[in-house]
Amino acid sequence: MNTENALKAAGELLAEWTIAANTPESNRLDVVIGAENLIASVSAMLDGRWGYLAGITGLDLGVQAGQFEVLYHFCAGAAVLTLRVRTPRDHAVVPSICTVLPSAIFYERELREMLGVEVTGLTNTDHLFLPDDWREGVYPLRKDAVLDQGETRQ
Amino acid sequence: MRELFAILFFPGGLFLLAGGMMYEWADHKLIARLQNRVGPRWFQPLADTVKLLAKEEVIPSGISTFLFIALPIAALAGALTSALYVPLGGLAPTYSFHGDLIVALYMLSLLTLCTGLAGSNTTDSFSLVGATRTLTQLFSYEAPFLVALLGPALAAGSWQISEVNTYAQSHWLLFLQPIGFIVALIGLLGKLEMPPFDSPEAETEIVAGAMTEYSGRGLALFHLGRKVELMVGLTLVASFYLGGLGNPIEFVVKTLALLLGLSVLQSLMARLRIDQIVGLWWRYGALLVLAQWLVLMLIGGFTS
């Protein structure tokens, strides 16, 4: 399966839930979907045996945009498919895909503690990377995160 | 007066401790050379002991302090006592009586037993797992090792170490009872918790096993006990299987040859798991050595 066909196949798998799709680079396909369709889309990818989950990126689009974007990257050979899910900053929630893809748990825990996106259905919400006594409500990867320099070890 | 000298300086006490350190150094150096390393300098075991003795001893809370302090002393005392019955330095043992072989072996096991108890005495999980392993291993190698050493005793017709030693000087039991020798050699590795039988103190799994909570003086005493045990064990096996120990030169040459064998075995093998150790001893070690025993008894029965 060459890259072009792979991306085409992925586009077809996800056609039902696609809000918008574009090809930023020849080996990539970005598909924007709604958070409510996330689990269905991921299951479709798995059922279609299309690639593997290579990672989850959380993006803070800034205070003005008022949104977070969560990127689920799937890779198959050279092809990279990215599911893009937007969620409002003041009520950031995405469903956990662990029910269909258990290996996503570390990525989701990282997303939750670094960006403060609530992942519903996550079985383990302990800190993975940050210290246990990390201040509540401080999410370091948010653009407006106030990381007090006085508390930061130089 | 003579007895006091015997216990404090020679062959007991200082001589044993110094000798044990030299044998440990030789062991470390040999392994290092086999592994293409430089290895320690000759006074390293002494330096380690002095350092440990000078260090603070931390006694964990919530355990029996008496046992915590007494066990290392009992362990070292057991090892030192056993040395009184073996032909150290190729000379006649200080004390000798019928059946002293069993006493010496029991005294040697006391060290392992104390290690196991010391581990069980603490609440630390590494110590507890280590203690379980130490005792499990004790029960697996002890019987075959004992039987392997009783083989020469049976041939000599005496359970007195000095008499077996005299008998061995005219009979190289290494060739007459090869299985017994191999089991005794490997048993010695197990007794000293050397690779591949170092599972009770496998550092990558359970840090220092039963010894994890020990520091300073207690740890130093256990280590000294181990050094003495090494020397006594080498002496026993060499005198029984390598043609006896008649004089100091024979003693040094034969025990060092044995030590070289141990070092090669240690550097050749990976660590065995505790379940594999138990399987190995009971499935092969014990059966083989018992089979040899049976053959010896049958031959003995027919010839007498």
Added chain:
Amino acid sequence: MSEKSEKFIVPIGPQHPALKEPGHFEFTVDGEVVTGASVRLGYAHRGIEKATESRNWTQNMYLLERICGICSHIHALAYCLGVEKLAGVSAPPRAQAIRSVVAELERIHSHLMWLGVAAHEAGFETLFMYSWRDRETLMDVLEALTGNRVNYSANLIGGVKFDINADQRDTILRALEFLEERTAHYMDIVTTDVVFLRRTRGIGTTSAAQAELLGLVGPTARASGVARDVRIDAPYAAYADFPVTLILHNVGDLESRFIVRINELLESYRLIRQILDHMPEGELTARVPRRIKEGETISRVEAPRGELFYFIKSNGSDTPERIKVRTPTMCNMASVPVLGIGQQLADIPMILAGIDPCFSCNDRAAVIHQGDDGDTWTWERLRQYGIDYYRGQP
């Protein structure tokens, strides 16, 4: 105490002789058999992802190279390739070839080190000492080539910093000759040594289906028969001109992982020789603008431990908007708690070492020291406590 009698937990880490880096694992054991496991990471978390947002493109290369001390080159490479893609430039062929040579040398160094560590976990000290001695040969080569034993700093955005001259080429080839002979010997050991095989054969077996489900990458996945190698799937640097042969093994136990990694060593030797024999001529650098065009890119490379994934977003300024690093250990780590259950406690360090974990890589990102609040102490307070404690002693 009552909880303890129900569950007996053996903690491994954050400081433990089996771990060369800090990580924390709790294994619930029943006798010697593991019945449960949990992982806690973050002890080497340095906030690198956040830090990239306040540094310019060039500074970030040096920062990202320091994510890991073992696979430093590959981090910088992934970053440079991504930024070059965003800027619409590509490094000249000779630079790409040199990048591949250094990447392969790094792979050899990493695999030899892993071989030693894995042998050490199994209590096989001799193999540990020998493989690390041989690794020194390679460290010397890297030093001769780049001036550094770790953090080679070979990359620039748009090229590489140094050329490989005839002398250096001979040095590399001589070292490879020596290493090839040694590697063949190690292959012999790990596949025939009876005692060692008792610790590796049939231990921690991962089927291909399980490996897919757990999302394993790199040699760990390839040992389970999952054909996944970025150098082949999506060739970068000079791998398109100098193709790599896929190394697969399909048993999936620890022995397989040894075999796959050792075969990869041999493949790397071959590849380096091939590249050095057909080194393209030409420039070493291409010009790259200071500001990088707005956009997003994904850069994937095959680190020694598996696929390394970079997501880079530029907002058109001289600093990146967001850099996301997903290291191979992140993928493979999830397999440890799963595979560990039902195994002997003694095999756990081996299973852990089997994925070749790299905690520094894994942890990358948090910064903050939360100050003096009882649980976390400042350095000053710790020092003062130490002084007071010993003064208080009689």
